[in-house]
Amino acid sequence: MSNTEAVPAEVLCETGTDREGIELLEPRDVPLGGVRAMTVRRTLPQKRRSLIGAWCFLDHYGPDNVEATGGMRVARHPHTGLQTASWLFTGEIEHRDSAGFHALVRPGELNLMTAGRGISHSEFSTPDTTVLHGAQLWIALPDATRSVEPGFEHYRPEPVAGEGWELRVFLGELAGSSSPVKTHTALVGAEILLEPGTRLGLELDPAFEHGILLDTGDLGLDGREVATDHLAYLPTGRTGVVLEAGERAVRALLIGGEPLGEQIVMWWNFVGRSHEEVVAYRAAWQAEIGVGAPVPGAAEAYDDGAPVPRFGTFPPGEPAPWPAPALPTVRMRPRG
Numbered sequence: 468m469s470n471t472e473a474v475p476a477e478v479l480c481e482t483g484t485d486r487e488g489i490e491l492l493e494p495r496d497v498p499l500g501g502v503r504a505m506t507v508r509r510t511l512p513q514k515r516r517s518l519i520g521a522w523c524f525l526d527h528y529g530p531d532n533v534e535a536t537g538g539m540r541v542a543r544h545p546h547t548g549l550q551t552a553s554w555l556f557t558g559e560i561e562h563r564d565s566a567g568f569h570a571l572v573r574p575g576e577l578n579l580m581t582a583g584r585g586i587s588h589s590e591f592s593t594p595d596t597t598v599l600h601g602a603q604l605w606i607a608l609p610d611a612t613r614s615v616e617p618g619f620e621h622y623r624p625e626p627v628a629g630e631g632w633e634l635r636v637f638l639g640e641l642a643g644s645s646s647p648v649k650t651h652t653a654l655v656g657a658e659i660l661l662e663p664g665t666r667l668g669l670e671l672d673p674a675f676e677h678g679i680l681l682d683t684g685d686l687g688l689d690g691r692e693v694a695t696d697h698l699a700y701l702p703t704g705r706t707g708v709v710l711e712a713g714e715r716a717v718r719a720l721l722i723g724g725e726p727l728g729e730q731i732v733m734w735w736n737f738v739g740r741s742h743e744e745v746v747a748y749r750a751a752w753q754a755e756i757g758v759g760a761p762v763p764g765a766a767e768a769y770d771d772g773a774p775v776p777r778f779g780t781f782p783p784g785e786p787a788p789w790p791a792p793a794l795p796t797v798r799m800r801p802r803g
Contacts, residue, residue, distance in 0.1 A: 488702040489700065489702075490516075490700045491693065491697050491700075492510045492678075492697060492698040493510070493513075494508035494510045494527065495513070496508060497509050497526070499539065499541065505536045507528040508526070508528065508696050509524075509527075510525050510678075510680065510696075511525040511678075512524060517802040517803055519678040519700060519722060520654055520676055520724020520725055520726060520727065521607045521727045522606055522723075522724060523549065523607040523738065524733070525604050525680065525698065526603045526604075527601075527602050527680060527682065527696060528599065528602070529558070529600030529601060530600040531598065531599040531600065532598065533596050538558075538596060538599050539599060541591070542786040542787060542789050543589045543787075544587060544736055544789040545587045545737070545777075545778040545791075546585070546587070546737070547584065548582065548607065548608050548614075548731075548737065548738035548739055549605045549606060549738045550579055550582065551580045551582070551588075551603065551605055551606075552577060552603075552604040552638070553572045553577070553578045553580075553590075553601070553603055554602050554603075554656075554658065555572055555599075555600070557574055557598050558593075558596040559572065559573055559593040560590050560591065560596075560599075561592075561593055562589075562590055563589050564587065564589075564619065565778060565779025566619060568580070570619070571593070572601075575623060575658075577621065577622045577623075577624070577637040577638070577648065577656075578619070578620075578621055579619070579620045579621075579622070579638075579648055580618075581615065581617055582608075583614060583616055584614040584615065584617070584771050584777065585751075585773055586779060587779055587788065589785065589786070602682075602720060604656070605738075607729075607738050608651050609652055611651075612651045614772065617779070620649070622646060622648045624636055624637050625644075627643060627644045629667075630665070631661060632665050632667045634660075635657060635658045636655070636656070636657040637657065637658070638655060638656035639656060639723075639724075641655050641657050641669065642657075642670075652725060652727060653672075653674070653725045654723070655677075655721065655724065656721070656722050657721045658718070658719075659719045659720070661716060661717040661719075662716050663712050664712060664713075664714075665711070665717075666709065666712075667709070668708070668709045668710075669707060669721075670706065671705050671707050671708055672723070673703060673705060673706050674703060675703060675723040676700070676701065676703050676723060676724070676726060677701040677705070677721060677723035678699065678700050678701070678723065679701070679719055679720070680697070680719060680721075681693045681696065681697060681717070681719050682719060682720065683695065683718050684713070684716050684717035684718060685717065686717045686719060687709075687710070687712075688708065688710060689708060690709075701723075727803060729803055730803035731801060731803050732744065732745050732799050732802075734794075734795070734799055735792060737749070740801065742799040742800075746794065748777075749791045749794065751777045752777075753791055755776045756788045758790045758791075
């Protein structure tokens with residue numbers, strides 16, 4: 468816990484929301500595939516909250532000893548209806564996708580992949596990586612643009628700094644810095660570094676809801692302590708926030724955006740709008756990689772003009788793609 472002074476009655480806890488509507492979202496550990504899987508800490512989505520703006524997914528991982536775990540070994544898999552935002556603190560990841568993009572994810576650099584109507588990609592930590600540490604985030608695309616053509620953007624933000632603090636704004640605008648990267652809803656994303664004892668006030672867009680993920684250090688948020696690896700949620704209507712580092716330096720991620728105002732169905736790697744649509748995405752993926760029997764009527768569950776194969780093709784010689792898991796035994800309901 469933080470060493471920053473706080474009134475005990477207003478310390479953020481794991482079981483409720485404080486009087487200003489701030490709540491602390493507790494992470495859960497999720498293995499990222501395989502027997503020697505690298506474990507990630509997932510704070511979005513969860514039962515208490517599915518979205519922060521259009522941000523719909525946040526995995527936080529590391530520092531991970533790649534020699535012990537094998538690092539990130541995520542073979543080709545599909546996505547629909549979202550953008551993936553990769554942000555690293557240490558290490559390096561090789562990205563390859565079916566839209567023809569091949570890139571390296573490095574610390575302090577944003578890689579934003581737009582799945583749109585359908586894409587498949589793989590992510591592997593590079594041979595030179597000894598420690599892997601960072602975050603993987605997803606952004607739900609609004610209904611009006613969720614079937615756009617797949618794409619990819621890379622951006623290295625220049626830091627903005629003051630006495631004891633530094634920011635890197637990779638999406639949207641914050642602290643006088645802005646990102647040129649295109650998003651389909653109003654968003655913000657930034658890395659925040661605070662030296663011990665530093666107090667930083669940030670102006671916020673009151674139309675946005677925000678989340679602040681503490682990666683490391685002792686962090687006070689408006690005088691309340693934030694637990695490491697937890698995501699503090701701030702509702703709309705706030706015009707600012709004060710962040711203060713205690714005895715240990717702080718590294719945190721800030722995300723936010725205008726509430727999406729739409730309900731989504733998110734299952735495995737798909738974002739859709741109905742149970743039937745997600746079932747159809749799964750069936751299309753399984754058919755493309757030659758797994759399982761065709762699902763009657765699956766192709767008629769959507770009509771968005773996607774080409775066939777929906778999830779594109781990969782160069783030969785790549786590791787075998789991941790088949791989709793079994794569908795849930797209950798109907799998937801929209802959330803948001």
